Amino acid sequence: MQRSKGARVLKNSQKVVRRKASAITIDDVAAHAGVSAMTVSRVINGHAGVREGNRERVMRSVLALDYRPNLAASALAAAQHTCIALIYTNPSSSYLRELLVGALRGSTRAAAQLVIATWDELGTQQRREAARQLSNSVAGVILPPPLCESQDIVDTFVTAGIPVVAIASSQFSDRLSCVRIDDRQASHDMVSHLIAYGHARIGYITGDPNQTASAHRWQGYRDALADAGIGYDDTLVQPGYFTYRSGLEAAERLLTLPQPPSAIFASNDDMASAVVSVAHRRGLEVPGDLSVVGFDDTSAATMVWPELTTLHQPVAEMADTAVDILLRAIRHPASSARATVDHVLPHQLVTRASVSRPLLAL
Template sequence: MDKPKPKKSGRRKSRAVTIDEVAALAGVSPMTVSRVVNNHGKVRDSTRERVLEAVRELDYTPNLAASSLAAAQHTRIALIYTNPSGAYLRELLVGVLRVVSRTAIQLVVEYWDGFDAEAERKAARALAQKVDGVILPPPLCESKTAVAELVRAHVPVVAIASGHFSEEISCVRIDDFRAAKEIAEHLIGQGHTRIGFIKGRPDLSASTRRFEGFKAALRDAGLDFDAALVQPGDYTYRAGLKAAEKLLGQRRPPTAIIASNDDMAAAAISVAHRRGLEVPRDLSVSGFDDTSAATTVWPEVTTIHQPIASMANTAIDVLLRGIRRKDRSTRVLVDHVVPHRLIVRESVAPLPQRR
């Protein structure tokens, strides 16, 4: 008797998805897929949406261009970090290690936590002597001292997750304003009109853009902005605890909270539970980034998916192109805006009519 054939998995695990497979699923040419993924050239909105849907369905990560792979031989790239979110850092390292494991790139990892401007200047000057390119994730992506020193040494630099395009270095980022506006609109669409907001680090433009997107959603919905419903944060769990306590301790607390990252959203859920509130029945909570912090709490967090690992992949691609250029006296800067998406989970529910 023949044994039944095993069922095929819906997702390929043995090899990477190719651009041709994405093109076939979307019904477009590989060139069109390349234009959408790399944000180059004009593509119709309907076509762009089809391509992005195929990218999400197949979990496609763009491979480095063949020309860039050639530049990877014996190349040393530095990743400098001081990010307070361990979940964010893990996602970033996954993306970087995924690339270096299949190329000849040598990865140099440096930890610059607690450096003042002079320490950053000295560290950047020393680093420029031993690497070919540098990746700067937040918050160092907007360190004027480090950037100035590396640019002066003609070392290609790519910032990840900066809130705006820099005139000094290349950037790989999402549209933080639009993303925050979308998640605020989602809560408003669920009937919430009294929404708390926990801000990110004040020295990062991405934090500012997320706050601006939140306010724009309120304005477009005809809702008044209430400064009492806004609390500072710095992307750490501890900051989220403090901010949520202040928001939920008010005489008229918010019915929903938007935290500027998943760590602070997880903290807000913890505070709600401690106060005897049920999420999402009594309080809806949303985060930002879609890191592991969003799915290791109960209930799992509605958030904005920022493709951090894929952004790291793209950042290395941009770096290798810059390293390959023989003329370093003139800089070619790239502003690569990658698509984000709203991930709806169990932490958000419609506002009960009794409110």
């Protein structure tokens, strides 16, 4: 009898929460990635000085092998009783890498076992069922976007008594802790930076409408324009979904306007990179003819030319902090540590080579 695709996908997702009979070692990860065990250790513990390509290969191997960091023997017993999960669905590879670095660093330091699960291929009902099953195996859950915005998923865990920490979400409540930056202020800072260079016609590419951060970043864009006395123009705002392809499409629409913008602010680095690509294809120089800025400061920001001015969102630190908040709630359930918290980390505007004064202002 042939199994349905849905049943097969759900079975595959269930495998993530089971410990493998023969544990994967750091040497296995090193061999799979084609690097040394020392390099794997440095990546997992968040150390600097690792080449970007090696870091990417290690994180892919960690996912492919379902590797869970080895814990010191003295901490193993505690770790076995503190198993937490990081669940993700289809983030950009650079964003995912930062999440994993932070979560692995935090769980290793605190002697906790970390389960990494991907629900990319699961439908709504399958995700709800996977959440119910995972509730029987873990003591706490970390949800990055977009899963942290799903009320169904959060409800399933909370109803089962599982503490949840959301990353990059503003949906803080007495049921859900959050670790985030002030997206509205960060976006305001970037638009003010462009205005200081003399830009008044600034295009904006929004993020995924299902994520609360998108609305806050768009509002920060509007706030900065209003504070500078610049009118809001709907034609300069185009929809995006935090994907490279949506950035390409939005950039084409903006740059074919009768009066195109002199600068474009994309609400993540993947879309900003796409804007640079479209500009080059249309014969525009960045930043001479068009200034382009992004958001997140992922590796995508430094993989294009010119490198992007962007807003640094400390994704790895956010994941590390989420682990800390979650473990305090798990290990001290009778204390105030169990109370939910809204932890806001600072952002930073990183200036590179993608911004200059508009041509008419020269």
